[in-house]
Amino acid sequence: xxxxxxxxxxxxxxxxxIDKGVHAVKNINMEVMPGEIxxxxxxxxxxxxxxxxxxxxxxxxxxxxILINGREVQTLSPVKRxxxxxxxxxxxxxxxxxxxxxxxxxxxxxxxxxxTGRLVEEMAEMLEISAILERFPSSIxxxxxxxxxxxxxxxxxxxxxxxxxxxxxxxxxxxxxLRSRLKYYIKSRxxxxxxxxxxxxxxxxxxxxxxxxxxxxxxxxxxxxxxxxRPANLFTGTFVGEPPMNVxxxxxxxxxxxxxxxxxxxxxLRYPEAEFQESVRQQIIELKEVVLGVRPYAVKRREDGAxxxxxxxxxxxxxxxxxxxxxxxxxxxxxxxxVRLSDGxxxxxxxxxxxxxxxxxxxxxALSHGRSMA
Amino acid sequence: xSPVERVLRGLAITLVILFFMFPILWILLMSxxxxxxILRVPPSMVFEPTLINxxxxxTGKLQTAAGSLEIQFMRNLWxxxxxxxxxxxxxxxxxxxxxxxxxRLKFRGSEDIAFTLLxxxxxxxxxxxxxxxxxxxxxxxxxxxxxxxxxxxxxVLPLILWIVRGYFExxxxxxxxxxxxxxxxxxxxxxxxxxxxxxxxxxAAGLLAFIFAWNNFIFALVLASADKQPVTVGALAFVTASxxxxxxxxxxxxxxxxxxxxxxxxxxxxxxxxxxxxAVKG
Numbered sequence: 001x002x003x004x005x006x007x008x009x010x011x012x013x014x015x016x017x018i019d020k021g022v023h024a025v026k027n028i029n030m031e032v033m034p035g036e037i038x039x040x041x042x043x044x045x046x047x048x049x050x051x052x053x054x055x056x057x058x059x060x061x062x063x064x065x066i067l068i069n070g071r072e073v074q075t076l077s078p079v080k081r082x083x084x085x086x087x088x089x090x091x092x093x094x095x096x097x098x099x100x101x102x103x104x105x106x107x108x109x110x111x112x113x114x115x116t117g118r119l120v121e122e123m124a125e126m127l128e129i130s131a132i133l134e135r136f137p138s139s140i141x142x143x144x145x146x147x148x149x150x151x152x153x154x155x156x157x158x159x160x161x162x163x164x165x166x167x168x169x170x171x172x173x174x175x176x177x178l179r180s181r182l183k184y185y186i187k188s189r190x191x192x193x194x195x196x197x198x199x200x201x202x203x204x205x206x207x208x209x210x211x212x213x214x215x216x217x218x219x220x221x222x223x224x225x226x227x228x229x230r231p232a233n234l235f236t237g238t239f240v241g242e243p244p245m246n247v248x249x250x251x252x253x254x255x256x257x258x259x260x261x262x263x264x265x266x267x268x269l270r271y272p273e274a275e276f277q278e279s280v281r282q283q284i285i286e287l288k289e290v291v292l293g294v295r296p297y298a299v300k301r302r303e304d305g306a307x308x309x310x311x312x313x314x315x316x317x318x319x320x321x322x323x324x325x326x327x328x329x330x331x332x333x334x335x336x337x338x339v340r341l342s343d344g345x346x347x348x349x350x351x352x353x354x355x356x357x358x359x360x361x362x363x364x365x366a367l368s369h370g371r372s373m374a
Numbered sequence: 375x376s377p378v379e380r381v382l383r384g385l386a387i388t389l390v391i392l393f394f395m396f397p398i399l400w401i402l403l404m405s406x407x408x409x410x411x412i413l414r415v416p417p418s419m420v421f422e423p424t425l426i427n428x429x430x431x432x433t434g435k436l437q438t439a440a441g442s443l444e445i446q447f448m449r450n451l452w453x454x455x456x457x458x459x460x461x462x463x464x465x466x467x468x469x470x471x472x473x474x475x476x477x478r479l480k481f482r483g484s485e486d487i488a489f490t491l492l493x494x495x496x497x498x499x500x501x502x503x504x505x506x507x508x509x510x511x512x513x514x515x516x517x518x519x520x521x522x523x524x525x526x527x528x529x530v531l532p533l534i535l536w537i538v539r540g541y542f543e544x545x546x547x548x549x550x551x552x553x554x555x556x557x558x559x560x561x562x563x564x565x566x567x568x569x570x571x572x573x574x575x576x577x578a579a580g581l582l583a584f585i586f587a588w589n590n591f592i593f594a595l596v597l598a599s600a601d602k603q604p605v606t607v608g609a610l611a612f613v614t615a616s617x618x619x620x621x622x623x624x625x626x627x628x629x630x631x632x633x634x635x636x637x638x639x640x641x642x643x644x645x646x647x648x649x650x651x652x653a654v655k656g
Contacts, residue, residue, distance in 0.1 A: 085551075089546060091548035093549060094571065104553065
């Protein structure tokens, strides 16, 4: 078994006094294996940047242990942790040129001047900043500064690369291009990286595993596919996925050999008992009040389905997004063909039991995904 | 801007300049006149210029109606220069690292210590002077340059500390983190990143401290005897038994404001440069 590059062991972060101040990071446990790219995904203020800064050593952990390659580092200064970091605010040195900004990262290492020059050129080429190497940070755009900051982090030899929103300021086309180059760069050298982002496309495209954070807590830590197919709770389910998962409160009962979900507005979804595992069925019945979740891609139109009224119908060039009023809520469907429907049209909606996610409405915990237990 | 506005503006600026510059101009004119032409009634801008005031200051022989008098003006000027420069140098050496510590490190009582240092500026100098004189006499620091430079830190250090601290606080901490994480020590970070970025602030603080030290009167008056006195105290010698030597006083003033004036003009370029740096966006 390989040793993890990074191991966070019950890490807490308080700003201000312990147990009294702002609890920014709550009891986080996670491991990052060699060669992995991990995305810390979450909305602003969820603690993802605090976590990254604790790993870098700019913030101290209030409790818990941080291990890099098996070595406890929480009391070591940033210099001794051998990590590289790209900062969200770029933090370039204003007094030196772009070239020196990147080269400064190597100044303290054993790399000689010609080799440094070559590495800088190579990195600049990859990140499309060759033309601005002689300029100063104050005279280049935000997107360019961000790439310089990324170059400065990647050029170093480090055990762990910490990238805080490394592509937030880039234009969409460039972002897509650099995303693949960045991934190739990291993967081909077998580097280990943690990426902080609030952009799930970026997380999905780059990361081997995604750590979804909210309110200082790690909600789920799993591969992008797993997070999509088996969200651990209501938050992950609705946060990851574009457009977001449809959710409906429902009352579950068993009537005449069918599992029945009563939705608002007098609607009911009925499925043969056999569609659900015994254990799933039992849990659902026991709980009675549940929340049903279904991905927009999984919502089907079928003649014998439940009625819904179209509110908006948008063709995005490669897919149609339909928003319809369903069970006193809004349901969003995604179809890959161009669908011609007008506002107010009635459609019939069918939800396959395979695509249903059932959540506990109180704790938000997932009970089942499709036919199986969560 | 309409022509009327422009004329009014020009007029206002002229008036302000006249108001503030006239005394300096008058002093300059006085310095080239003898006491007789200065004191004639009515005063006149027309006179026969003479260098006698400057000559007597530089040679140290003051001619009065009561006879010749020895003065040490050049010695005083040199003392001023030595005291101010050394005080500012010591102040920067101690104050800049301290300012960095106050800006970057959070330690117990840091705010209180910084405030205490600032409060030295509130207290009337006489409050500390009398006990200080006694201490200094006992430990042999009275009438020494070192003693004076030490006391001058009361003026210089709070100023440098508070101005430079503000500049350090304005530097985003991440810029320093970025340098530190690349394997540089905190001292290298201080030297290579923080110091260059705070340079305009350090220049401004140094300049202000120099002017404050140069203009100080009371500390040197009490703690120094004739041979260690700066020019501010030395100028008292022009109030002689046979009257006030206006011409020499004027010449003395011109000579004594020259260094600070030159320094201000020289440093102004850097100050403006420093203030506009970073405002240039692509």
